[in-house]
Amino acid sequence: MTLPETSQMVAGRSKGARARGRAAIVARFLVVIVTTYLGLLAVTFFIGRVIPIDPVLAVLGDRAPTHVVERVREEMGLNLPLYQQFFRYLGDALQGNFGTSVLTTNTVMTDIRRVLPATFELATLGTLIGSLIGVPLGVLAAVKRGSLIDQAVRVIGLIGYSVPIFWLALLSLLLFYAQLRWVAFPGRIDVVYEYTFTPKTGLFLLDSLWQGQWDVFRDVFRHIILPASLLGYVSLAYISRMTRNFMLNELSQEYIVAARAKGLSETRIIWFHALRNAAVPLVTVIALSYASLLEGSVLTETVFAWPGIGLYITNSLQNADMNAVLGGTIVIGSIFIAINILSDILYRTLDPRTRAR
Amino acid sequence: MMHTFGTTMRRLTAGAAIALIMAAAAPAYAATPADTLVQAWAIDDIISMDPGEAFELSTAEITANTYSLLVRLDLSDTSKVKGDLAESWTVSDDGLTFTFKLKPGMTFASGNPITAEDVAWSIERVVKMDKSPAFILTQFGLSGDNVTEKAKAVDAATFSFTVDKPYAPSFVLNCLTATVGAVVDKKLVLEHVAPVTPTAEYKYDNDFGNAWLKTNFAGSGPFKLREWRANEVVVLERNDNYFGEKAKLARVIYRHLKESSGQRLALENGDIDIARNLEPNDLESVSGNADLSFDSAPKGLVYFITFNQKNPNLAKPEVVEALKYLIDYDAIGATLIKGVGDIHQTFLPKGVLGELDEKPYKLDVAKAKELLAKAGLPDGFSITMDVRSTQPATGIAESFQQTAAQAGIKIELIPGDGKQVLTKFRSRTHEIYFGEWGQDYFDPNSNAETFTINYDNSDTGKVKTLAWRSAWDVPKAMTDEAKAALTEKDGEKRAAMYRNLQKKFLEVGPFAIVYQKTEVAGLRKGVAGFKLGPSFDNTFLGGVTKE
Numbered sequence: 001m002t003l004p005e006t007s008q009m010v011a012g013r014s015k016g017a018r019a020r021g022r023a024a025i026v027a028r029f030l031v032v033i034v035t036t037y038l039g040l041l042a043v044t045f046f047i048g049r050v051i052p053i054d055p056v057l058a059v060l061g062d063r064a065p066t067h068v069v070e071r072v073r074e075e076m077g078l079n080l081p082l083y084q085q086f087f088r089y090l091g092d093a094l095q096g097n098f099g100t101s102v103l104t105t106n107t108v109m110t111d112i113r114r115v116l117p118a119t120f121e122l123a124t125l126g127t128l129i130g131s132l133i134g135v136p137l138g139v140l141a142a143v144k145r146g147s148l149i150d151q152a153v154r155v156i157g158l159i160g161y162s163v164p165i166f167w168l169a170l171l172s173l174l175l176f177y178a179q180l181r182w183v184a185f186p187g188r189i190d191v192v193y194e195y196t197f198t199p200k201t202g203l204f205l206l207d208s209l210w211q212g213q214w215d216v217f218r219d220v221f222r223h224i225i226l227p228a229s230l231l232g233y234v235s236l237a238y239i240s241r242m243t244r245n246f247m248l249n250e251l252s253q254e255y256i257v258a259a260r261a262k263g264l265s266e267t268r269i270i271w272f273h274a275l276r277n278a279a280v281p282l283v284t285v286i287a288l289s290y291a292s293l294l295e296g297s298v299l300t301e302t303v304f305a306w307p308g309i310g311l312y313i314t315n316s317l318q319n320a321d322m323n324a325v326l327g328g329t330i331v332i333g334s335i336f337i338a339i340n341i342l343s344d345i346l347y348r349t350l351d352p353r354t355r356a357r
Numbered sequence: 358m359m360h361t362f363g364t365t366m367r368r369l370t371a372g373a374a375i376a377l378i379m380a381a382a383a384p385a386y387a388a389t390p391a392d393t394l395v396q397a398w399a400i401d402d403i404i405s406m407d408p409g410e411a412f413e414l415s416t417a418e419i420t421a422n423t424y425s426l427l428v429r430l431d432l433s434d435t436s437k438v439k440g441d442l443a444e445s446w447t448v449s450d451d452g453l454t455f456t457f458k459l460k461p462g463m464t465f466a467s468g469n470p471i472t473a474e475d476v477a478w479s480i481e482r483v484v485k486m487d488k489s490p491a492f493i494l495t496q497f498g499l500s501g502d503n504v505t506e507k508a509k510a511v512d513a514a515t516f517s518f519t520v521d522k523p524y525a526p527s528f529v530l531n532c533l534t535a536t537v538g539a540v541v542d543k544k545l546v547l548e549h550v551a552p553v554t555p556t557a558e559y560k561y562d563n564d565f566g567n568a569w570l571k572t573n574f575a576g577s578g579p580f581k582l583r584e585w586r587a588n589e590v591v592v593l594e595r596n597d598n599y600f601g602e603k604a605k606l607a608r609v610i611y612r613h614l615k616e617s618s619g620q621r622l623a624l625e626n627g628d629i630d631i632a633r634n635l636e637p638n639d640l641e642s643v644s645g646n647a648d649l650s651f652d653s654a655p656k657g658l659v660y661f662i663t664f665n666q667k668n669p670n671l672a673k674p675e676v677v678e679a680l681k682y683l684i685d686y687d688a689i690g691a692t693l694i695k696g697v698g699d700i701h702q703t704f705l706p707k708g709v710l711g712e713l714d715e716k717p718y719k720l721d722v723a724k725a726k727e728l729l730a731k732a733g734l735p736d737g738f739s740i741t742m743d744v745r746s747t748q749p750a751t752g753i754a755e756s757f758q759q760t761a762a763q764a765g766i767k768i769e770l771i772p773g774d775g776k777q778v779l780t781k782f783r784s785r786t787h788e789i790y791f792g793e794w795g796q797d798y799f800d801p802n803s804n805a806e807t808f809t810i811n812y813d814n815s816d817t818g819k820v821k822t823l824a825w826r827s828a829w830d831v832p833k834a835m836t837d838e839a840k841a842a843l844t845e846k847d848g849e850k851r852a853a854m855y856r857n858l859q860k861k862f863l864e865v866g867p868f869a870i871v872y873q874k875t876e877v878a879g880l881r882k883g884v885a886g887f888k889l890g891p892s893f894d895n896t897f898l899g900g901v902t903k904e
Contacts, residue, residue, distance in 0.1 A: 052773075054780040059404070064412070064489035066821045071487075071558050104587035105405065105571040178622050185628035186619065191395055191610050195583075195592070305614060307589050315401070315588050318774055 033337060040333045041326070045089050048322040049082065055320035059102045089326070098327035103319055108327035111312060116331065117202025118188060119301070119308030122228055123293035125205075129232025130239050131286050135275075137236070138243020142251060143270060153240055160237025169230055169303040176226055184222040186305040193219055227304040231297055235289045242285045246278035253277075280351045287343035291336050389630055392607040394884070394901055397614040397623055398633040401588045407570035408539035409479075410488040414795060417536050417893040419591055419611070424539035424576035425600075427457050427476060427516070428530055430799055435891055436710045436848065438530045442471060442540060442577075443516075446530075452523030452846070455530075457516045463600040465542040465577040471600075473510035478543040480508040480518075482565035490537035493798050497521060497529065501560065525846050527710065531800035536894050541566075542575035549573070579604040579899035588613050593898075604899040605886070624649065624879050630903065631887065632879040636748055640696045640877060648882045654889035655699065657706040657796040658874040659804070660750075662742075662757065664867040666828040668788050670740070674865065675732035679725040680789075681718045681869045683761045688720075693749040693756065694872050701873035703859040704808045704866075708891045710848065711801040711855025717863060725764045737765020742789035743781055746772035753871065754791050782826055785816070793874075794823060799892055801855045805839045809862060829867050 048055070056064075056073050064072075073079055077088055092099065098108035106114075141153035176183045184190060189197065189204060197216045199207040205224065208217035250256065251274055259269045298310035309328055316324035389395040402413040408420045428446070431437040440446070443457040463471040483491050484504040498521025499507050507519045520529060532538070549569035555562055566575075574582035579601065580593035591611040595604045612629065614620050620632035621639040625646065635643070643649055664671040664680060671677065690700040703713045729735060744754040751772055758768040768789065773781075782790045796803040811824035811831045818825050838858050845851040862868075876889050883904035890896040 051777075052780060053776045054783070057776050057780065060489050065492050066819050068487060068489055068491075074558070101587075103404065105568075173622070178626065181626070185623050185626065186614075187612070191393065191612070192390055194590075194610075305612075305619075307586075311588075319776065 099323035125228035126231030130235025134236035134239030138240040142247030420536040473516040535798035679728035
């Protein structure tokens with residue numbers, strides 16, 4: 001004979017089930033992180049070994065005599081079998097030891113601490129520009145679906161998707177720097193200020209504002225505005241397109257019809273009801289766009305001589321500076337994972353249904 | 358309701374437009390500071406600032422301006438040297454011992470006095486560390502075991518240097534003008550040595566300050582190194598303790614800017630004072646600009662095409678000769694290297710003792726076909742060529758590809774990154790390779806040795822000269838002649854020996870030397886006193902001024 005279940009028993013079981021569910025999610029999440037990191041380490045290592053560049057050349061330059069080349073090859077462990085090199089590499093990485101960059105002679109972490117704020121500042125401003133313009137444009141395109149504005153937004157998006165960013169960067173440099181002189185020479189700051197301004201956080205805009213150095217702020221702004229606008233444009237193309245789609249979906253929902261029937265203003269319906277619901281998936285879109293700007297602005301950084309992490313990793317890879325490549329890759333990987341977690345948390349905060357599930 | 362939404366959007370758009378206009382309307386200012394020389398230069402070759410380790414072209418110029426040496430090249434007559442730290446020097450009768458007397462009252466930038474002990478220790482650390490440029494000194498018989506005896510301070514102002522053979526004095530002195538001979542501040546460097554565990558290869562318990570000097574400075578030149586950030590910037594500041602004439606400018610900044618077009622834009626807009634890597638098309642575009650002037654100098658850098666002797670077709674002397682006749686030197690000189698190079702077919706660059714200005718080869722397809730027929734290849738053959746994917750290298754390779762095709766030789770170009778193609782060349786796995794060679798030091802032996810001596814042509818050969826990399830088993834007579842020129846004391850006779858060696862090389866060497874680099878710098882109006890030297894370690898900035 002089975003005893004009837006009490007409501008307490010049901011509640012206790014569901015609590016336990018929820019806890020087990022959460023534990024499973026956390027475990028799955030940890031497995032994903034560990035696998036991602038191991039994958040990153042393995043891929044970086046094997047890329048470093050298959051590129052047809054002798055890493056010793058990065059350490060010694062082009063003109064080293066043979067006996068020095070051989071000695072350094074041994075010191076770097078490159079004479080060991082590949083599997084031994086991999087385990088050595090893995091062991092060091094797991095201890096957080098990324099070693100020293102042969103290109104800069106600094107420890108890799110010192111270099112990353114120097115270059116990461118530059119990329120962070122650029123990508124953040126780029127994402128801000130992309131979101132602040134992209135979201136309203138997407139909303140506008142959805143509201144005025146099929147109109148000339150919608151077509152224009154589509155064309156803007158198409159150009160952003162399809163035109164190579166380095167080409168846009170070069171053209172914009174020619175126009176805004178060489179012809180119009182609206183923006184400053186590539187780089188992060190003018191030489192006039194390079195040795196009079198001492199940044200604290202590495203975020204020059206913030207540092208100069210904080211220190212009340214308005215002339216420095218203006219100079220930094222004139223350096224960052226063009227690359228950030230370009231990155232913002234690329235980001236805008238994606239964000240406006242996705243916003244349009246999400247908004248179209250929301251605007252066709254019954255609650256919008258109900259809101260209109262209640263006599264709410266169109267502005268209120270669009271910005272406070274439709275966009276609020278569209279914002280839930282939009283958070284993921286913006287987060288992913290931000291993450292891609294953090295790691296994918298290599299070409300922009302190259303054209304604008306922007307001393308960020310993309311340029312750092314590219315230079316390192318071209319010179320077979322594998323310590324730097326490994327360190328940079330792990331940092332980028334960590335940023336990706338962190339942004340994904342953040343967007344997940346935001347998603348759950350904005351959408352109560354996901355919390356209930 | 359739609360009207361309300363439209364109004365909101367219009368307001369937003371207007372706000373954004375006003376913000377953009379405000380940002381854009383800020384006036385541009387681009388003049389570099391009056392006391393600072395800003396140069397744009399591709400400085401991504403720098404791997405260390407330690408003169409005992411640095412062996413790159415950019416570092417050569419920086420070291421030359423921040424460190425002092427015993428002797429320097431005499432720029433008014435590059436076959437001679439003049440004293441820098443050394444006031445005078447003598448050579449013993451047996452030709453083995455060089456004794457240098459130092460100028461009095463000199464100090465390093467740190468304020469420490471410069472003594473013969475500093476000179477001796479600088480050479481000792483180079484030999485014991487045994488980094489890339491150390492061979493320039495160890496070729497005189499110096500080793501970690503004997504260096505303290507061979508290079509020693511006789512007293513505070515006298516330094517003695519003993520070599521193992523009675524070399525031509527010009528050879529020894531020329532080698533001492535290389536930046537590896539830079540004198541470091543012993544007292545200062547000793548404060549920064551790092552402990553090292555001795556091994557079979559490295560027997561010493563410290564690094565002689567190498568780790569610290571990679572990014573720091575311990576010299577006595579007209580400028581001090583303030584900062585080097587790899588692939589970004591090098592900053593020099595005036596050394597007010599310099600024993601010679603003080604530098605006119607307070608600061609020199611080298612900004613890493615690789616692309617010629619970027620350098621041109623920055624130069625035209627006044628964001629830099631000097632552009633160092635202008636390519637022919639950019640040079641031509643700015644040549645009429647009244648705000649700019651130009652300086653140029655032939656450099657000790659020769660560009661060559663080499664034919665790997667491991668390839669059975671390329672191993673035929675007639676084929677090598679035919680290939681030399683299939684290069685359109687005139688067209689290359691008139692277009693691809695216009696302004697940045699001069700056609701030059703011998704291995705010693707202009708300006709070096711023993712230079713030979715002979716150009717026996719020109720494009721002659723008929724002759725090449727005749728030679729190919731003689732080699733049993735009347736229809737030509739297919740071959741690959743590795744080349745750096747930069748200009749003018751790629752352009753020259755493409756030109757060669759077209760002209761060689763006229764004689765039936767089908768060349769497949771394999772462009773690659775500099776280090777990538779070099780890795781292949783160093784392992785002798787190329788077929789044809791287009792490369793460059795810069796003198797290690799300003800003496801004919803530097804190029805004569807690498808082009809005409811191959812100590813062991815087996816794959817396990819230890820000394821990988823250019824002759825080895827091309828798998829060329831150099832005729833013994835040529836090798837002997839190159840070695841004999843090293844000990845010839847009479848300068849004229851020594852020069853004649855090198856000229857003779859080059860004539861033979863032109864005939865039989867599996868190399869087609871194509872051109873010698875001319876370095877060109879674009880200068881903003883107002884920059885004065887800037888003069889490019891015959892080698893990178895002879896471009897001095899102390900006398901540069903700005904209006």
